[in-house]
Amino acid sequence: MIDAAELGRVFRVRRQVVHAVRDLSFHVAPGEFVACLGPNGAGKSTTIKMLTGILAPTSGRIRVDGLDPARRRTALARRIGVVFGQRTTLWWDLPLRDSLELNRLLYKVDRKVFRDRLDELCVLLDLGGFLTTPVRQLSLGQRMRGDIAAALLHDPAVLVLDEPTIGLDVVSKAEVRDFLRRRNAEHGTTVLLTTHDLGDVERLCRRVLLIDHGSLAFDGTLDGLRALVPGRTSIEDVVADLYLSSRGSPRTPPRRPVRGETSGTA
Numbered sequence: 079m080i081d082a083a084e085l086g087r088v089f090r091v092r093r094q095v096v097h098a099v100r101d102l103s104f105h106v107a108p109g110e111f112v113a114c115l116g117p118n119g120a121g122k123s124t125t126i127k128m129l130t131g132i133l134a135p136t137s138g139r140i141r142v143d144g145l146d147p148a149r150r151r152t153a154l155a156r157r158i159g160v161v162f163g164q165r166t167t168l169w170w171d172l173p174l175r176d177s178l179e180l181n182r183l184l185y186k187v188d189r190k191v192f193r194d195r196l197d198e199l200c201v202l203l204d205l206g207g208f209l210t211t212p213v214r215q216l217s218l219g220q221r222m223r224g225d226i227a228a229a230l231l232h233d234p235a236v237l238v239l240d241e242p243t244i245g246l247d248v249v250s251k252a253e254v255r256d257f258l259r260r261r262n263a264e265h266g267t268t269v270l271l272t273t274h275d276l277g278d279v280e281r282l283c284r285r286v287l288l289i290d291h292g293s294l295a296f297d298g299t300l301d302g303l304r305a306l307v308p309g310r311t312s313i314e315d316v317v318a319d320l321y322l323s324s325r326g327s328p329r330t331p332p333r334r335p336v337r338g339e340t341s342g343t344a
């Protein structure tokens with residue numbers, strides 16, 4: 079479903095060359111729910127931007143559902159849903175319902191199909207109480223649920239989530255996670271999630287990709303990730319140690335994650 083082969087992206091800033099992503103190869107099978115982790119500046123957003131066609135790679139190759147995202151952005155838009163937790167894709171001054179209706183027109187979703195999908199999403203995401211509220215008046219939790227609905231109304235095969243629970247309270251987080259878990263299980267939607275919230279990862283993902291300085295440092299299960307730092311059981315501690323180790327200032331003796339520890343399928 080997602081195939082990256084020796085993917086790279088370089089930025090040139092004045093005289094400096096920044097290797098945001100380098101030589102990144104991974105495969106995500108249909109129906110998998112995969113977390114993409116890494117410290118700030120590791121290259122996660124750049125990877126997502128290449129995967130969604132916002133940025134073109136400077137080297138290597140990426141395919142999403144068989145399409146080259148940078149060249150087939152319109153075709154890909156019909157097969158992929160994207161949620162940026164820090165930025166809404168909804169129309170700020172319109173009621174949520176109108177914003178969703180505009181998405182229907184953009185994605186050319188049949189009216190009846192749209193109504194059925196919206197009815198289902200209204201129940202599952204509890205949108206009913208604020209469908210007529212302008213997006214700018216929604217709470218963060220309501221806005222996030224609206225954004226998730228907008229990303230799914232065209233029933234994409236792949237859902238890319240960039241920090242979808244950022245800023246949410248514990249109850250809203252639990253609701254969003256529960257919805258995403260069900261969506262993956264019941265619709266078989268392939269999900270790639272980037273997050274700094276390890277609760278998201280523990281509750282949703284069996285497979286983790288760890289990006290470090292733009293490269294793939296680990297690809298495997300959560301248990302495999304834990305095993306990289308003996309003596310630590312909490313995933314927060316494990317990840318903190320790995321991130322510190324990548325900076326060269328470990329809390330425990332340095333231990334770089336082993337590349338190529340694969341989980342197989344989730």
Ligand SMILES: Nc1ncnc2c1ncn2[C@@H]1O[C@H](COP(=O)(O)OP(=O)(O)OP(=O)(O)O)[C@@H](O)[C@H]1O
Pocket residue numbers: 089090091096097098116117118119120121122123124125
């Ligand atoms: N448009 C750009 N121009 C120049 N450098 C960039 C650009 N976008 C990203 N970078 C650089 O590429 C590197 C990777 O950035 P990226 O945003 O992909 O990291 P990230 O893993 O998503 O970080 P965070 O967790 O903080 O969001 C950083 O060094 C960043 O400064």
